Amino acid sequence: MSVDELVEGVLAGKRRSLARLLSLIEDEDVRAPKALSQLYRHTGRAHIVGVTGPPGSGKSTLVTQITKELRRRKKTVGIICVDPSSPFSGGALLGDRIRMQEHALDDDVYVRSMGTRGHLGGLARSTAEAVRAVDAFGKDVILVETVGAGQSEVEIIELAHTVVVTDVPGSGDDIQAIKAGIMEIADIFVVNKSDLEGAERKGAEINAMLETDIREKPWRPPVLLTNARTGEGVAELVDKISEHISCLRDSGLLEERGLQRSRDELEQMMEYKLTHQLLTELRGRPEYNEAIVRIAKRNEDPYTVAEKLVMDFLLKYREDAG
Numbered sequence: 001m002s003v004d005e006l007v008e009g010v011l012a013g014k015r016r017s018l019a020r021l022l023s024l025i026e027d028e029d030v031r032a033p034k035a036l037s038q039l040y041r042h043t044g045r046a047h048i049v050g051v052t053g054p055p056g057s058g059k060s061t062l063v064t065q066i067t068k069e070l071r072r073r074k075k076t077v078g079i080i081c082v083d084p085s086s087p088f089s090g091g092a093l094l095g096d097r098i099r100m101q102e103h104a105l106d107d108d109v110y111v112r113s114m115g116t117r118g119h120l121g122g123l124a125r126s127t128a129e130a131v132r133a134v135d136a137f138g139k140d141v142i143l144v145e146t147v148g149a150g151q152s153e154v155e156i157i158e159l160a161h162t163v164v165v166t167d168v169p170g171s172g173d174d175i176q177a178i179k180a181g182i183m184e185i186a187d188i189f190v191v192n193k194s195d196l197e198g199a200e201r202k203g204a205e206i207n208a209m210l211e212t213d214i215r216e217k218p219w220r221p222p223v224l225l226t227n228a229r230t231g232e233g234v235a236e237l238v239d240k241i242s243e244h245i246s247c248l249r250d251s252g253l254l255e256e257r258g259l260q261r262s263r264d265e266l267e268q269m270m271e272y273k274l275t276h277q278l279l280t281e282l283r284g285r286p287e288y289n290e291a292i293v294r295i296a297k298r299n300e301d302p303y304t305v306a307e308k309l310v311m312d313f314l315l316k317y318r319e320d321a322g
């Protein structure tokens with residue numbers, strides 16, 4: 001399948017084309033950025049919702065219920081499950097796949113798992129690209145499920161407009177972890193498994209934690225109780241999810257964040273391109289390796305050499321440009 005066919009297929013809503021593109025993204029195939037570059041102007045329409053929280057807190061079950069509710073509201077849905085611990089996407093989240101199977105025959109729902117083939121940073125990037133692909137495919141809401149509260153997960157979830165953090169009843173030990181890790185990025189807290197003992201108390205603990213944040217903000221994260229097995233509380237959750245995006249829109253934050261994101265994306269890409277070009281050119285030259293040896297022998301210092309190499313490189317391009 002050529003890049004053009006792939007792009008056409010995705011825009012025409014062909015699931016097979018989307019699946020193929022997602023595999024290319026995961027494999028870091030050179031055709032992926034080419035296709036994404038063409039698809040870019042068709043993105044930016046989906047509401048991206050991150051769902052994160054400790055292992056087993058019911059994220060997948062909740063995502064299934066949220067999807068059901070969104071379908072009731074005539075919204076189309078894309079689901080991306082990210083599993084940083086797994087090198088394979090295909091079988092990685094088989095359990096999730098099976099649980100989400102009830103949506104499998106629904107053409108308006110697209111489910112995909114992403115595993116890591118390389119380092120975690122790579123996963124954050126490939127997830128962002130996968131979301132972009134599903135966005136271009138035309139889904140109204142894209143749910144991104146990812147485990148945990150570590151830095152890499154924060155990176156993954158940062159692409160979401162709305163972040164839902166799940167927790168479960170039980171010891172309040174994790175409150176400190178939430179405070180340290182994800183309070184900043186949480187837009188909605190969910191105490192799932194509300195059928196278990198202590199759900200109200202956990203909700204109160206999270207609320208108390210939120211009280212300590214006195215900064216002026218247009219949105220105060222609500223704390224909701226859900227039972228993802230029965231779907232209890234899920235309609236309220238979906239209400240809050242759409243209220244949140246409206247709030248972002250009305251306060252101007254959506255536009256502001258969009259600009260910030262575009263700036264980050266552009267700068268990351270330029271940084272990569274520039275470094276890549278510079279290094280490709282330098283590494284073929286004997287004097288480059290000689291300079292490294294001189295640095296190692298302390299005959300030269302890397303500060304001066306780096307400055308000189310970069311300036312020479314830029315000057316040369318300026319001359320080339322005339």
Ligand SMILES: Nc1nc2c(ncn2[C@@H]2O[C@H](COP(=O)(O)OP(=O)(O)OP(=O)(O)O)[C@@H](O)[C@H]2O)c(=O)[nH]1
Pocket residue numbers: 054055056057058059060061062147192193194195196226227228229230
């Ligand atoms: N009692 C109860 N069990 C639930 C509820 N929601 C989910 N579970 C159960 O909790 C277990 C874990 O649910 P998952 O949805 O796989 O949790 P997860 O957070 O996606 O798990 P990982 O992706 O492995 O981190 C399953 O056995 C679910 O049936 C709930 O509201 N109440």
Ligand SMILES: [Mg+2]
Pocket residue numbers: 059060061096145
């Ligand atoms: Mg899961």
